[in-house]
Amino acid sequence: MSDAESPDGADENPLLRVEGLQKHFQVDEGLISSLLRATMGKEADYVHAVDGVSFELERGETLGLAGESGCGKTTTGMSLVKLHEPTDGRIEFRGMDLTESNDEELDEFRRNAQMIFQDPFESLNPRMTVYDTLAEPLRIHDIENETARIRRALEFAELQPPDQYFDQYPHELSGGQRQRVAIARALVLDPDFVVADEPVSMLDVSLRAGVLSLMERMTEEFNLSVVYISHDLSLLRHMCDRLAIMYMGEIVEKGATEDIIENPQHPYTRSLINAVPVPDPDVGRERVELAGEVGDAIDVPSGCRFHGRCSEYIGDICETESPSLERKAEFDDDREVACHLYDSCGERS
Amino acid sequence: MSVLDVSDLEVYYETETAPAQAVDGVSFTIEEGENLGIVGESGCGKTTLAKAIIGILPDEGYVNNGSIEFEGEDLTEMSDAERRRHKWEEISMIAQSAMNALDPVYTIREQIVEAIETHRPGTGRTEANEIVAEMFDLVGLDPERADDYPHQFSGGMRQRAMIAMALALEPSLVLADEPTTALDVIMQDQILKRIGEIQSDINSSMMVITHDVSVVAETCDRVIVMYAGKIAEEGPVEEIFGNPYHPYTIGLKRAFPNIRESDQDLLSIAGYPPELTDPPSGCRFAERCPMATTECRTTEPEPHHQGDLRTYCHYADEIDDGFRSRADDPETWRDTEAARSARTAAEVND
Numbered sequence: 133m134s135d136a137e138s139p140d141g142a143d144e145n146p147l148l149r150v151e152g153l154q155k156h157f158q159v160d161e162g163l164i165s166s167l168l169r170a171t172m173g174k175e176a177d178y179v180h181a182v183d184g185v186s187f188e189l190e191r192g193e194t195l196g197l198a199g200e201s202g203c204g205k206t207t208t209g210m211s212l213v214k215l216h217e218p219t220d221g222r223i224e225f226r227g228m229d230l231t232e233s234n235d236e237e238l239d240e241f242r243r244n245a246q247m248i249f250q251d252p253f254e255s256l257n258p259r260m261t262v263y264d265t266l267a268e269p270l271r272i273h274d275i276e277n278e279t280a281r282i283r284r285a286l287e288f289a290e291l292q293p294p295d296q297y298f299d300q301y302p303h304e305l306s307g308g309q310r311q312r313v314a315i316a317r318a319l320v321l322d323p324d325f326v327v328a329d330e331p332v333s334m335l336d337v338s339l340r341a342g343v344l345s346l347m348e349r350m351t352e353e354f355n356l357s358v359v360y361i362s363h364d365l366s367l368l369r370h371m372c373d374r375l376a377i378m379y380m381g382e383i384v385e386k387g388a389t390e391d392i393i394e395n396p397q398h399p400y401t402r403s404l405i406n407a408v409p410v411p412d413p414d415v416g417r418e419r420v421e422l423a424g425e426v427g428d429a430i431d432v433p434s435g436c437r438f439h440g441r442c443s444e445y446i447g448d449i450c451e452t453e454s455p456s457l458e459r460k461a462e463f464d465d466d467r468e469v470a471c472h473l474y475d476s477c478g479e480r481s
Numbered sequence: 482m483s484v485l486d487v488s489d490l491e492v493y494y495e496t497e498t499a500p501a502q503a504v505d506g507v508s509f510t511i512e513e514g515e516n517l518g519i520v521g522e523s524g525c526g527k528t529t530l531a532k533a534i535i536g537i538l539p540d541e542g543y544v545n546n547g548s549i550e551f552e553g554e555d556l557t558e559m560s561d562a563e564r565r566r567h568k569w570e571e572i573s574m575i576a577q578s579a580m581n582a583l584d585p586v587y588t589i590r591e592q593i594v595e596a597i598e599t600h601r602p603g604t605g606r607t608e609a610n611e612i613v614a615e616m617f618d619l620v621g622l623d624p625e626r627a628d629d630y631p632h633q634f635s636g637g638m639r640q641r642a643m644i645a646m647a648l649a650l651e652p653s654l655v656l657a658d659e660p661t662t663a664l665d666v667i668m669q670d671q672i673l674k675r676i677g678e679i680q681s682d683i684n685s686s687m688m689v690i691t692h693d694v695s696v697v698a699e700t701c702d703r704v705i706v707m708y709a710g711k712i713a714e715e716g717p718v719e720e721i722f723g724n725p726y727h728p729y730t731i732g733l734k735r736a737f738p739n740i741r742e743s744d745q746d747l748l749s750i751a752g753y754p755p756e757l758t759d760p761p762s763g764c765r766f767a768e769r770c771p772m773a774t775t776e777c778r779t780t781e782p783e784p785h786h787q788g789d790l791r792t793y794c795h796y797a798d799e800i801d802d803g804f805r806s807r808a809d810d811p812e813t814w815r816d817t818e819a820a821r822s823a824r825t826a827a828e829v830n831d
Contacts, residue, residue: 201636201665306753336522337692341736341749363665370738370745390743407670408740409695413718415741417699422667425635 145227147325147357148189148212153221155182155207159430179429181207183381184221186457191324194351194358196368196389198404199378202426205361208378209327212359213245214238225325243273246318250330252310256302262286262313263298266320273321281320288353289316290346308339312346319350326350329361344371365408369393377401380427380437383457387467397463398471399444436472444473482553483510484654484686485534490547492526492533501757503529503542505710511654516680516687518697518718520733521707524754527690530707531656534688535574536564552653570600573647575640575676577659582643583631589642590627593649600650616645619679621671637668644676651683658690673700694734698722706730709754709765716790726785726792726800728808729766735811748811764795771817772796772808 159177161169169176182204189195197205210216212223214230223230225241233241249255256265266282275281286294289312302310311331318326331347332340348371351358360371368375369389376386377398385398396402403422410417423441427433433440439450449472459466460474492504504526511517519527532538534549536556549556551572556564576582584592593616594609614624620641631639640660647655660676661669677700680687689701697704697718704721706714706729714727725731735748752769755761761768767777776795785797796804807813 200667337694337733337736338522338750341747342751344738344747345749365666366738366740369740369743370747393740393743404667405740407666409666409670409673409693409699410741411695411698411722411734411737411739412741413698413722422671425637 145224146188147191147193147226149222149224150188150212151186151222151224153182153185153208153211153223154180154219155204155211155216156180156219177430180381180432181429182211182218183432185378185381185383186221187376187383187386189325189357189359191357192351192355193374194360194372196360196362196372196375197378198362198365198368198375200363200404200426202429203378204381205363205378206329209247209329209359209361213247213325213327214242215247239273243321244323245325245327246321246323248311248314248318248326248328248331251334252307252314253302253334255314256310258302261299261301262291262305265302265313266317269317269321275321282316285316285320286313288319288350289313290342291316306339307335308343311335311343315343315346315350319354322354323356325357325359327359327361330363331360332367333362333364347371365393365405377404380429380432382437382470383468384438384470385467386457387465391465391467397460397467397469397474399442399473400438403441403443436470446472482513483550484513484515484552485511485688486548486550487530487534488548488550490530490533490549491545492529492538493543493545494529494539495541495543496758499758500545502710502760503757504533505760506547507707507710507712508547509705509712509715511686511688513653514681514684514686515703516689516701518701518704519688519690519707520692520694520697520704521713522692522754524709524757525707526710527707528658531574531658531688531690535568535572535656536561537574566600568600569596569647569652570650571652572654572656573650573652575643575647575655575657575660577662583639583646585631588628588630589634589646593627593646596646597649612649613645616649617642619648619682620645620675637664637672640664640668640672641675644672644679648679648683648685651685653685655680655685655687656690657687659692660689661696662691662693669696676700694722694737695739706733709760710757711765712791712793713766714790714792714794716788716792720788720790724790726787726790726797726805727766727794728770728772731805731808732814735809746811748814750814751817764793769817771813772804 156178159179185208197208199205207216211218228237230241263282266285267278270278270281283294286297291297291309291312332343335343350356360368362368372389374387375389375392376383379400385392385401392401393405396405427437427440435451435453436455439445455470455472457468457470459477460469461477462474488508490504490507493500494503507530521527533544544557590613593613597604597609597612613627617624617627622638622641634642661672689697691697701718704718705712706727708729713729714721714725721730722734725734732748732750736750738745738747750769755765755768763778763780764782767773782793782795785792785794
C-alpha cells in the first residue's frame with residue numbers, strides 16, 4: 133500500500149494540509165482589571181502560541197516538529213487532532229476542510245486521527261482497566277469485534293499475553309508498559325494519522341529504544357502518517373523523514389531530515405542542533421551559547437522573531453520585516469527557510 | 482587526598498517484607514576538582530547514593546554498612562547536627578526538580594541568604610547580598626530579580642537559581658541529581674556550560690547523577706555505571722564510551738540515537754531490573770543480558786581491571802574474543818528470552 137489508489141481521487145491531496153494555522157490564547161485577568169481595560173477601550177492580551185504554521189503531510193510520512201519549550205509545537209500538535217479549536221487558518225484532512233466540516237465528517241476524522249501524549253501517568257485514566265481504556269474509543273465509534281481488536285492492539289504493542297493485561301489498572305504497570313497501552317489505544321481504531329508528543333521523554337533509558345522501535349513498526353505496518361513533537365533532535369533524526377523547526381509559534385526552517393541536520397541554514401536551527409549533547413567524549417562540539425530566552429509571546433517581537441538572539445543579525449530588515457518561509461535561491465534541495473540572509477527564489481510556499 | 486571516599490557502602494530501605502538493597506557494596510572515590518558521573522536507569526540506586534552522602538535519606542532508609550569519608554571524616558558516624566554543619570557549606574546538592582526544591586513562600590534572595598547566614602554566622606546582610614548578586618551574575622540571572630518568588634521564574638531560571646544557591650558557599654563537593662533533565666536542549670546546554678565555568682572558578686568536585694549518557698560524556702572525567710544497586714563498570718569517560726567492557730554499558734550507549742549518526746540501529750534492553758528486596762545471587766544483570774551463562778546466574782562477578790577501567794563481568798577478559806562485537810550488535814539483544822517472548826506472539830498474529 134503505497135501510492136494513490138483511491139477511486140475518488142482523494143489521494144491527489146496530501147493526507148493533511150495545514151495552512152496559516154493560528155492559535156492564540158487570551159491572557160487570564162481578574163474581573164477588575166478586565167473592567168478597567170474595557171473602560172479604557174484597550175484590547176485583551178493574547179498569547180500567540182501558534183502564529184501561522186503551514187505544512188503538508190503525505191500518507192506514510194513522518195514529520196518532526198522541533199523547538200524549545202514554549203515554541204508552540206505541542207499547541208500545533210493538539211490543534212491538528214482538534215483538541216484545540218484554531219483561532220485562524222485551515223486544516224485539511226484528505227482534502228476535507230476541518231473548520232467547515234459537519235459532525236459526521238468530524239466523527240470520521242476523530243476516528244482517523246489519534247494522539248500519544250508525553251506522560252502515560254497522566255494520559256491514562258487511573259480508574260479504568262486496560263481493557264476499558266482500549267474499549268472506550270471502540271464503543272464511542274460503534275465498532276464491532278471489540279475483544280479481538282483490543283487483543284490485536286495489545287499484542288502489536290508487545291504486551292504479551294494480552295489477556296493478562298485486560299484487568300490491570302495503570303498503577304499496576306511500569307512506565308514503559310503504560311506508554312505501550314497508550315500506543316495500543318491510539319492504534320485500536322486503525323487510524324491514518326497519529327500525533328506523538330514527546331512519546332519517550334518520560335521513559336527510562338533502557339525502555340526508550342523498545343518503544344521507539346515499536347513506533348517505527350507502527351508507522352510502517354499501518355502505513356501511518358505521524359507528526360512527532362520533541363525538543364530532542366537526535367530522536368527526531370532517528371524517527372522522521374522531514375523536519376520543521378519552530379520558533380515562537382512559527383516554522384523557521386523545514387525540509388528533509390538529513391538536509392536539515394547535516395546542513396542547517398537558519399541561525400536558530402544551527403543553535404538548536406549545536407545544543408544537543410553527543411554521547412562521545414572525543415567529539416568536540418562547537419558550543420555557541422544562544423543568548424537570552426525566548427521572547428515575549430504576548431507582545432511578539434517585530435520583524436524576525438529571532439532577531440534579538442540571532443548571531444547573524446544583518447541589520448534593520450531583521451527588525452522590521454517578517455521573513456516568509458520559502459525556497460531560497462542558494463539551496464537546491466526542497467528546503468524552505470524563513471531568514472533574510474538568503475535570496476528568495478520567488479517561489480512562495 | 483580524595484574529597485570523597487565511599488567504601489563498601491550499603492544503603493537499605495525498610496519495606497513490609499525484606500529490606501530493599503538500594504545500594505549494595507559500592508566503593509569509589511572522587512578527587513579534588515574531579516567530575517564523576519553516575520549513570521543508570523531508574524531504581525539503580527544513583528539518587529539513593531547521593532542522598533546517603535548528603536544525609537537526607539527518608540525515614541525508612543538507612544546505611545547498613547560501609548563508610549562515606551568526606552575530607553577524612555566518616556559521615557556515617559556523625560550525628561545529624563554534625564552533618565548539618567557540612568551541608569551546603571562543604572557539600573551541596575542541585576536537585577532534579579527546582580520547583581519542589583525551592584520554598585514557594587520565600588523570595589529567592591531570602592533562601593540563599595538564609596543558607597549563608599546559617600553556615601557562616603557573622604556574615605553581615607550586605608555581604609550576604611553581595612554573594613547573592615555575584616552568584617546571580619555567574620548563573621546568568623539578573624541580580625535585580627533576586628527578590629522574586631520561585632513561581633515568577635521560568636523552569637530554566639529556577640534551575641539556575643538552584644545552582645546559584647548550591648554554589649553560593651563555594652562547597653568542595655556538589656551533588657547534581659539530574660540537573661538538566663526537566664529542561665529543553667538549549668537551556669540544558671546553557672546550564673551545563675555555566676556549571677562547568679563556575680566549578681573551575683571555585684575548584685569544586687562534582688558528582689553528576691543522570692540517565693543521559695551524552696550529558697556525562699560532555700561534563701565528566703570519570704563515570705560509574707550502576708545497575709540494580711551495584712557498580713557494573715567504572716572508569717575514565719573516554720574508556721567507558723570508547724572501549725566499554727560491560728554488556729550493560731554497551732547496551733546503554735546504543736539504546737538512544739546519536740544526533741551525529743544517521744540510520745542507527747538502536748539496541749533495546751528487554752526486561753526490567755530485578756526486585757531489590759530479593760536480588761539474584763549471581764550477576765544482577767544476568768537476567769537481561771543476552772550473553773549470560775550459568776556462571777553469570779549463580780556467581781557474583783569479581784572486578785576485572787584493565788588500565789583504569791573496573792568491570793564487574795565474568796567475561797571481561799574475553800572481551801576481544803568476539804565478546805564486544807557480539808554485545809555491540811543489536812541483533813544479539815533481540816535474542817534474549819524477554820525479547821523473544823514479547824515478539825513471537827506478535828508475529829504469529831500479524
